[in-house]
Amino acid sequence: MVLKIAQITDTHLFADRNTAMRGLVTWDSLGDVVTEVITWKPDVLLLTGDLTHRGEPQAYQHLIERIAPLNLPTYYIPGNHDDVDILNREFKDSPFLADKVVQGQGWQVLLLDSTLETAESGEGYFSEAQLQALEQSLTACSQPTVVVLHHHPIPMGLDWLDTIGLQNSQEFLNCLTGFPQVKLVLFGHVHLEFDQEHHGIHFCGTPSTCKQVLREGASEEEAYPGFRGLSLFEDGTYQTEVIRSHPG
Numbered sequence: 001m002v003l004k005i006a007q008i009t010d011t012h013l014f015a016d017r018n019t020a021m022r023g024l025v026t027w028d029s030l031g032d033v034v035t036e037v038i039t040w041k042p043d044v045l046l047l048t049g050d051l052t053h054r055g056e057p058q059a060y061q062h063l064i065e066r067i068a069p070l071n072l073p074t075y076y077i078p079g080n081h082d083d084v085d086i087l088n089r090e091f092k093d094s095p096f097l098a099d100k101v102v103q104g105q106g107w108q109v110l111l112l113d114s115t116l117e118t119a120e121s122g123e124g125y126f127s128e129a130q131l132q133a134l135e136q137s138l139t140a141c142s143q144p145t146v147v148v149l150h151h152h153p154i155p156m157g158l159d160w161l162d163t164i165g166l167q168n169s170q171e172f173l174n175c176l177t178g179f180p181q182v183k184l185v186l187f188g189h190v191h192l193e194f195d196q197e198h199h200g201i202h203f204c205g206t207p208s209t210c211k212q213v214l215r216e217g218a219s220e221e222e223a224y225p226g227f228r229g230l231s232l233f234e235d236g237t238y239q240t241e242v243i244r245s246h247p248g
């Protein structure tokens with residue numbers, strides 16, 4: 001038995017559906033990605049921040065309309081571009097769940113809000129209270145665990161991007177150490193696919209549903225919008241893949 005989770009991130013929708021971000025109309029590219037998500041047949045949808053570009057209520061309503069065909073229990077966390085109050089207000093009804101823990105097939109998925117109200121350029125941070133709560137959750141439950149946040153907690157190797165990651169990532173990583181049930185850390189924010197093992201934990205960055213950040217020498221494929229599929233099996237193993245939408 002398997003729990004299939006689709007992670008959609010950094011949709012950057014605007015109040016006006018025709019608005020483009022760096023040349024791409026984000027409403028259109030999200031529609032293409034949702035078509036791919038439907039084909040993948042997930043059980044649960046995870047939205048991991050920067051769901052709108054400027055936090056307008058209409059932009060959240062556009063997102064609701066876009067994901068409606070999926071008809072899935074939907075969990076969410078904010079990103080630095082979101083307005084947390086407006087987000088929580090617009091997402092208060094079905095298919096959204098306010099819970100920040102997803103349970104299934106013997107796994108737990110913990111969703112953490114890494115946004116910082118006083119951020120100057122989109123960087124993230126965990127308060128002492130948040131880190132203590134995380135430690136308590138991990139102490140209380142030894143099931144295989146996925147931790148999900150918006151910001152990247154390890155460097156991507158791109159200078160400008162690494163200045164706006166999780167500012168106290170070392171404290172976060174220290175918190176995870178000693179909890180071998182933590183198999184995977186999932187994040188958005190970076191607009192690129194990232195896949196690296198670090199101290200026995202698998203760190204996965206997921207492409208945006210719109211414009212990607214391209215490293216030097218990136219392939220044409222890496223520029224396409226996408227999402228991440230995560231399959232959690234009841235024997236404690238998992239598989240993950242990035243699926244992209246292609247023009248035409």
Ligand SMILES: [Fe+2]
Nearest residue numbers: 050079080189
């Ligand atoms: Fe972001």
